[in-house]
Amino acid sequence: MSGTLCLRNRQRVCRIEARLLRRIVRHLIARQLRAEQFELCLHLVEAPEMARLNEKFLGHGGSTDVITFNYAEGSETKILQGDIFICLDEAVAQARRFRTAWQSELIRYAIHALLHLSGFDDSRPAERRKMKQEENRLLREASRVFDFQSLGKCAFGKRQSAI
Numbered sequence: 001m002s003g004t005l006c007l008r009n010r011q012r013v014c015r016i017e018a019r020l021l022r023r024i025v026r027h028l029i030a031r032q033l034r035a036e037q038f039e040l041c042l043h044l045v046e047a048p049e050m051a052r053l054n055e056k057f058l059g060h061g062g063s064t065d066v067i068t069f070n071y072a073e074g075s076e077t078k079i080l081q082g083d084i085f086i087c088l089d090e091a092v093a094q095a096r097r098f099r100t101a102w103q104s105e106l107i108r109y110a111i112h113a114l115l116h117l118s119g120f121d122d123s124r125p126a127e128r129r130k131m132k133q134e135e136n137r138l139l140r141e142a143s144r145v146f147d148f149q150s151l152g153k154c155a156f157g158k159r160q161s162a163i
Contacts, residue, residue: 003029003038003080011046013088014102014154024146025110029080032138033118038080039071040117042110047089065090066109068116084113092154103148104139111138 005025007018025042029035045053047063054060054067065087072081091105098105112135122128142148 003035003040005029005038006041008041008043010049011044011088013046013092014152016044016152017150020146020151021106021110024107024142024148024151025114027145028111028114028138028142032141033080033114034078035080035118036078039082040080041083043083043085045085045087047087050085050087050090053085063087063090065094065105066113068113070117072117080114080117082113082117084110084117086110086113088154101148102154103151104143106151107142107148108135108139111135111142 005022007022009016009018021042025040029038029040050063050067051061054062054064057067057069058064067085069083069085070081071083072079086106086109088102088106091109092102094100095102095105112131115131115134115138116122120127120131120134122131
């Protein structure tokens with residue numbers, strides 16, 4: 001396996017341990033997805049930037065949890081190539097909603113994007129169920145290897161409570 005993984009942290013919602021996040025994503029790529037090559041950039045953003053991306057590229061209003069741009073779609077080789085945008089505001093909000101840790105939500109979004117880059121599709125109910133099962137499996141397996149809580153901390157002040 002060879003490849004590059006860049007991380008661009010453009011959010012101030014949570015303090016992120018970038019080195020650990022890279023290790024987790026590389027582990028998922030190598031051990032779980034078995035990708036031969038990868039060229040990925042993971043962008044951590046806040047809700048306003050995600051809303052702009054969502055509107056511009058997908059034609060949807062408002063923020064969302066994760067957007068994936070696949071640059072290797074249709075390629076014969078098993079290469080993961082693309083940009084992944086993850087909204088930390090959404091991770092914090094969804095963690096509260098589902099009574100889980102925002103760190104787990106962050107990894108769930110990364111897994112979801114990696115599955116899209118691996119050819120999974122969630123546009124129809126049957127495909128969505130299959131993708132969700134694989135997402136849950138990969139999240140469980142990664143949580144056995146890594147301590148997600150060590151990914152960082154969020155200061156839950158006025159800003160986050162408004163989410």
